[in-house]
Amino acid sequence: MDKCYxxxxxxxxxAEKTFLVHRDAYRDxxxxxxxxKKVLHKSWIALAHEAEIAKPGDFIxxxxxxxxxxxxxxxxxxxxxxxxxxxxxxxAVCRDRGGxxxxxxxxxxxxxxxxxxxxxxxxxxxxxxxxxxxFCDGRTTLLSVPNLQQxxxxxxxxFDPDAQSLESFLGGAADxxxxxxxxxxxxxxxxxxxxxxxxxxxxKLLCENSYDxxxxxxxxASYVEYLVETMKGSGMELKPVGAARSFGHGHACxxxxxxxxxxxxxxxxxxxxxxxxxxxxxxEEVIARVGEERGNVICDTxxxxxxxxxxVINDQQSVLxxxxxxxxxxxxxxxxxxLGPIDESDTLREIRLDNMLxxxxxxxxxxxxxxxxxxxxxxxxxxxxxxxxxxxxxFSAEEITREGAEADLYDELQMRAYWLEWDRMMNA
Amino acid sequence: MPEHQRGExxxxxxxxxxxxxxxEDFLYLEADHLDQWALDEWLGLWSESGELSYQVAPTGExxxxxxxxxxxxxxxxxxxxxxxxxIVRMKKxxxxxxxxxxxxRHMYGHVRIIHQDARQxxxxxxxxxxxxxxxETVIYPSLVRATLARTPGGLRLVKKRVELDLYCLATxxxxxxxx
Numbered sequence: 250m251d252k253c254y255x256x257x258x259x260x261x262x263x264a265e266k267t268f269l270v271h272r273d274a275y276r277d278x279x280x281x282x283x284x285x286k287k288v289l290h291k292s293w294i295a296l297a298h299e300a301e302i303a304k305p306g307d308f309i310x311x312x313x314x315x316x317x318x319x320x321x322x323x324x325x326x327x328x329x330x331x332x333x334x335x336x337x338x339x340x341a342v343c344r345d346r347g348g349x350x351x352x353x354x355x356x357x358x359x360x361x362x363x364x365x366x367x368x369x370x371x372x373x374x375x376x377x378x379x380x381x382x383x384f385c386d387g388r389t390t391l392l393s394v395p396n397l398q399q400x401x402x403x404x405x406x407x408f409d410p411d412a413q414s415l416e417s418f419l420g421g422a423a424d425x426x427x428x429x430x431x432x433x434x435x436x437x438x439x440x441x442x443x444x445x446x447x448x449x450x451x452x453k454l455l456c457e458n459s460y461d462x463x464x465x466x467x468x469x470a471s472y473v474e475y476l477v478e479t480m481k482g483s484g485m486e487l488k489p490v491g492a493a494r495s496f497g498h499g500h501a502c503x504x505x506x507x508x509x510x511x512x513x514x515x516x517x518x519x520x521x522x523x524x525x526x527x528x529x530x531x532x533e534e535v536i537a538r539v540g541e542e543r544g545n546v547i548c549d550t551x552x553x554x555x556x557x558x559x560x561v562i563n564d565q566q567s568v569l570x571x572x573x574x575x576x577x578x579x580x581x582x583x584x585x586x587x588l589g590p591i592d593e594s595d596t597l598r599e600i601r602l603d604n605m606l607x608x609x610x611x612x613x614x615x616x617x618x619x620x621x622x623x624x625x626x627x628x629x630x631x632x633x634x635x636x637x638x639x640x641x642x643x644f645s646a647e648e649i650t651r652e653g654a655e656a657d658l659y660d661e662l663q664m665r666a667y668w669l670e671w672d673r674m675m676n677a
Numbered sequence: 678m679p680e681h682q683r684g685e686x687x688x689x690x691x692x693x694x695x696x697x698x699x700x701e702d703f704l705y706l707e708a709d710h711l712d713q714w715a716l717d718e719w720l721g722l723w724s725e726s727g728e729l730s731y732q733v734a735p736t737g738e739x740x741x742x743x744x745x746x747x748x749x750x751x752x753x754x755x756x757x758x759x760x761x762x763x764i765v766r767m768k769k770x771x772x773x774x775x776x777x778x779x780x781x782r783h784m785y786g787h788v789r790i791i792h793q794d795a796r797q798x799x800x801x802x803x804x805x806x807x808x809x810x811x812x813e814t815v816i817y818p819s820l821v822r823a824t825l826a827r828t829p830g831g832l833r834l835v836k837k838r839v840e841l842d843l844y845c846l847a848t849x850x851x852x853x854x855x856x
Contacts (some may be wrong), residue, residue, distance in 0.1 A: 346737070438710055442735040442750030446850030470771040475762050479751065519758075582845070587750050599747040612753035616765060617774035617851035 251646060260637065268661075269637040270668050275451040276630040280675075281578035282570045288558050289314040290676045292396075293405040293418050295560035295572055296320060298588060300402070300438040301329060301347070306364060309347040311584075312574055313406060314559070318394060318405065319343045323364040324351060330397040330406055333359050336368065336389055341668055353391070355582030366391040370594055401426040402437060403570075405560075421496030421653055425554050428547055429568050431539050432513040433590030437568070440602070444585040446611040450623035451630075452559055452575035455583065456667060458619050459561040459571070460503045460553040462493065462658040463642065472614045475607070476509060479519035491550065491658040495648070499557030499670025501663035506550045509566055509608070512593065512601035514548045520600050527596060555663070566605040579627050585610065640664050688729050692793040693827045701788050703825065703832045711855050716764045719855070723760070724826050724833035731755040731856055732838045741840040742820075747855035752852055767853075774853040781854050782807040785821075797826040797835060804839070806856055808849060813847050817856055818842045 260269040266505040272281055294313045297320055301309050308321035310333055317333040319342070333341045335355035342353040344364060352369070353362045358659060359372030368389035371377050377385055396407040398415035403426055406417050430437060448455060458464070466473065491505030510517035514532035516525050535542030551565035561571035568588040575581050589601055608615045628634070643660025649669060656662035703722075710719035723729050733753040734741040746754035755763060766772055788802040799822065806817040824836040839856045846852060 300756070339786060440750055441748065442744065443737060444735065444752065445737055445845035446752065446845045448850055449848075468773060471766045471769050474767065478762065583850070595747065602746065602748075602750055606751065606754055606761060610750075611846050611850055612751075612852040614763070617853045618772070620851045621774040621776065 253397050256676060258670055258675065259668060261646075263277040266641060266644050266646075268640045268644045268665050268668075270640055272630045274636065274668075275453060275627065276670070278578045280653055281575070282371055283453075284671075284675060285315065285575075287677065288671060289575065291407070291409040291412070291525055291674065292558050293396075293407045293415050293556070294411070295556060295570060296330070296397075296404045296406050297564070298402055298437065298439050298570075299328075299399060299404065300436065300591075304349065306341065306349040306351055307347075307525060308350060308353075308364075310341075310343050310345065310574075312582075313411075313572060314408075314575065316394075316408065317341065318406065319353065319391075320397075321350075321364055325365070327365065328399070328404070329364075329366060330394040330404075331366055333392065336391065337371075342391065351510070361435075362391050365610070366393065366557075371553075385623070390518055401430040403562075417500055419496075419556065420498055420500065421494075422498075422500040422502070424555060425502060425552050425562065425564065427587065428543075428552070429562070429564055431543075431547060432535070432568070433592055434538055435590070435592045437588045438514055438591045440567075440587045440589050440598070442587075444610045445582065446620075447576075447580065447582050448620050448623055449580055450620075450627035451579055452573045452581040453667075453671075454623040455571070455581060455619075456555045456559065456561065457664050458623060459563065460501060460555055460663045461491070461661075462491070462505065463661065464619075464622070465489070468618050469615050471618070472608060475614055480508065480517070489658070493656045493658055493660055493663045495654045495662055495666035497666075498557065499667050501666045502552050503658055503663060504546075504550050504552050505658060509551070510604050511548060511566060512552075512597045512604070513590065520561035523587070524600060527594065528600075531597065555667065557667060563609075566608055567601045569605065579631065624635055640668065679848060680747055691795040693791055693795055693798060695790060695798045695825070695832075696828070697788055697790060699832070700790060700798070700825065701785075704785050704788060704800075704802065704823075706783055707834070711783050712781050714778060716855075717766055720761065720764050722834050724835045725756075725827075727835065729757050729760065729834065730836045730838070731760050731855075732836075733839045733852065734838065734842050736843045736845050742822075745787055752846075767855075772853075774851050777810070779849070779854050780809040783856075791822075797824055799824050804856070806854070813848060815847070819856065821856075 258271045258274050302322040305322055305324050311318050319331045319333045322328050333343055337360050338357055340355050340357040342355045361370040363369050367384050368388050394406050394410050395410045400415055400423055425477050444564040489505050489507040493503045508517055510591040514528050516528040532548050535547055537614050553563045555561055563569045570586055572584045573581050610616055640661045643656050648654040707722050720822045732751055733754055734744055784805045786803050791799040791801050801822050802820050808815050820840045822838045826833050826835050
């Protein structure tokens with residue numbers, strides 16, 4: 250891109266090295282309605298991890314991008330995704346957050362669906378007899394989602410019948426998911442306990458924040474001071490180094506080497522001497538399995554990734570997945586859940602959770618300050634007439650066309666990659 | 678049985694002579710320190726000896742009383758060091774989340790002594806914490822399980838574990854007040 254580019258939402262001037270995004274993208278309810286159709290319902294959205302539906306009959310209910318879904322593994326081991334609505338009057342057929350069941354029964358008139366979604370009863374033999382022949386013999390089913398696919402154990406949905414495959418959508422982001430699956434030789438599990446909280450801001454603000462290296466030293470000054478405090482006298486230094494990387498299709502991450510400690514597998518003094526050996530043994534196990542170079546990347550670096558448009562997967566103190574449910578142009582619900590190796594010892598599991606809670610989550614030492622910033626931004630979008638946000642930090646025009654572009658950790662390449670894809674889809 | 682419930686089964690043999698009015702007086706002082714944002718004074722109500730624990734269990738769980746922070750992701754699970762660091766952080770200007778501090782009102786009721794031994798007592802009470810920020814007010818209803826120790830300096834907190842009745846942290850989603 251050598252020439253200037255201007256759309257309703259973007260204003261890019263390569264000669265001036267400026268990249269601006271219009272605030273209507275965050276503050277206009279009509280834009281939100283349009284982006285539901287053009288972006289959110291045409292992209293792959295992270296839904297769950299395979300460990301949540303490991304056994305036949307396991308099911309979970311989830312809301313993603315405004316759709317209520319049931320995800321289950323049927324008696325034959327097939328993973329299925331349905332809309333949570335009876336075909337009769339529409340009531341939800343599943344009111345639990347999760348469990349194990351061979352069927353789903355609508356509470357309204359008693360329609361019974363087998364775990365493969367097929368209607369097997371309309372409540373009683375008398376009721377069955379009053380419906381057309383064959384009504385309960387396979388011709389009526391719960392409505393399946395148009396697309397459900399998994400990569401490295403992560404299930405995604407896409408509501409566009411013409412969607413490209415998940416793997417081609419993920420592109421270079423796929424390897425970050427693969428790396429998470431390599432934390433353990435026997436697989437990962439979802440750890441109990443979920444952080445669910447609302448933020449009064451447009452969902453894209455949280456995406457931007459999740460891989461924004463630039464804000465660490467200002468917003469998280471008090472967390473960084475805490476980390477420095479935990480390292481006192483250990484001879485270790487914090488020294489964050491890293492890079493931002495774009496993967497195409499709007500996905501990007503920043504990869505940062507920082508001594509914040511990881512159960513897989515980086516020991517820091519605040520974990521205590523007692524577990525040093527165990528953490529170091531885990532590190533050796535990873536390296537022996539995946540090789541030294543890749544093993545070091547897995548154990549020493551944090552990857553904060555946004556899978557366009559709303560799935561945040563942070564591979565840091567623990568693996569934290571943030572499924573963002575945009576509920577209005579200025580409001581989102583965040584559902585954050587965490588993964589750990591199935592074969593992790595009780596000691597390392599405790600350390601993982603303890604270490605993560607110090608930073609992440611609505612009661613952590615970092616997330617609340619992020620939330621405060623996002624809400625300040627949203628408020629200003631709605632209550633001032635300023636039109637454009639600036640994303641020019643480190644901008645060079647050639648990054649737009651370069652596959653797998655990399656930039657300084659503290660630049661804004663990753664957000665520009667996001668906005669270019671968002672703008673493309675909005676104008677399609 | 679989870680460690681925090683274990684004492685409920687104990688037969689009372691010796692006790693530290695605690696009665697409900699004494700416990701209530703202590704808890705009202707604790708609530709008052711929180712509502713005044715007297716954070717150092719609040720920290721001063723915690724026992725100086727041994728390990729302490731301040732926890733907020735995750736929301737949306739059917740049986741939060743059965744959960745352990747060692748295997749479940751809690752909202753907050755602080756030992757002494759992290760609780761002290763939390764207070765340090767809460768007093769800084771860079772604690773952006775409470776730059777304009779929430780006003781809170783901690784209401785405690787149904788206070789019961791569940792068990793006591795020669796040194797300490799397990800108490801349980803209902804709490805409603807009102808939090809006001811800007812023009813909005815939210816309520817955090819919860820069951821609180823606490824352990825109080827009798828020390829030469831008076832009663833002290835050893836454990837405080839908050840089990841919220843909330844499905845999720847909705848309005849004011851960041852938990853930046855002390856419950």
